[in-house]
Amino acid sequence: MARAPSKPVEIVYYPKKARGPVPRRLQTVETVVTEIAEEPRPSRKGRRTLTDETIDPGEQAFADLARLGHEAFQAGRAGEAKVIFESLVALGRHDAFAHTMLGTILLGAQELDAALDQFETALSIDPEDLAALVYRGEIRLSRRKVARAEEDLGRAVKLGPPGDPFVARAKKLLTLARANRTA
Numbered sequence: 477m478a479r480a481p482s483k484p485v486e487i488v489y490y491p492k493k494a495r496g497p498v499p500r501r502l503q504t505v506e507t508v509v510t511e512i513a514e515e516p517r518p519s520r521k522g523r524r525t526l527t528d529e530t531i532d533p534g535e536q537a538f539a540d541l542a543r544l545g546h547e548a549f550q551a552g553r554a555g556e557a558k559v560i561f562e563s564l565v566a567l568g569r570h571d572a573f574a575h576t577m578l579g580t581i582l583l584g585a586q587e588l589d590a591a592l593d594q595f596e597t598a599l600s601i602d603p604e605d606l607a608a609l610v611y612r613g614e615i616r617l618s619r620r621k622v623a624r625a626e627e628d629l630g631r632a633v634k635l636g637p638p639g640d641p642f643v644a645r646a647k648k649l650l651t652l653a654r655a656n657r658t659a
Contacts, residue, residue: 538564542573554581565594572602579611588615604635606642614649622657626650 545560561578564571579594592615598608613628629650636643 538567538569538571542571542577545574545577549577549581554584557581558585570601572598572605572608575601576605576608576611579608583611583615588618591615606632606636606640609635610642610646610649613646617649617653617656622653626653626657629653 541560541564545557545564548554548560549557558578558581561574561581564574565578575594575598579591579598582588582591582594592612595608595612595615598605599612602608609628609632613625613632616622616625616628629646632646633643633650636646
């Protein structure tokens, strides 16, 4: 059974500084829903629109902020990056990257307890987060928890590709840990 076409509804509202009702014609909800359900027009110049079903605006905003925070960190603006990643972590999303980046910033600021908490959270979300493993191992090594540090660093060496800078760092720290254990 075909739906009857929607009819416009007349809405009466009273704007400020006007006397008496002012009729205004609006579309019904059904008309609006029908129009949205139709295929979206092709976007101009390759840009995506909000009606494009392949993009979740919340996910896109989160990713854009994470990228901005990472760029700020790489540019040496650690304070700005910290604010961004604290905001992303405060959203409560399970995103290992945000926790790892916040932990990295805190580690650079010598806030070891807070950094360790962030790395623990990142590893609970993604147990194979290479950066979080290496940095957690580094903190454990600095606290003379050599056996646990060796676990993290050894696992990082096994997980990561040989040319990765985190693997190289893990190898150096592993050598240092073994040298400290025998000394």
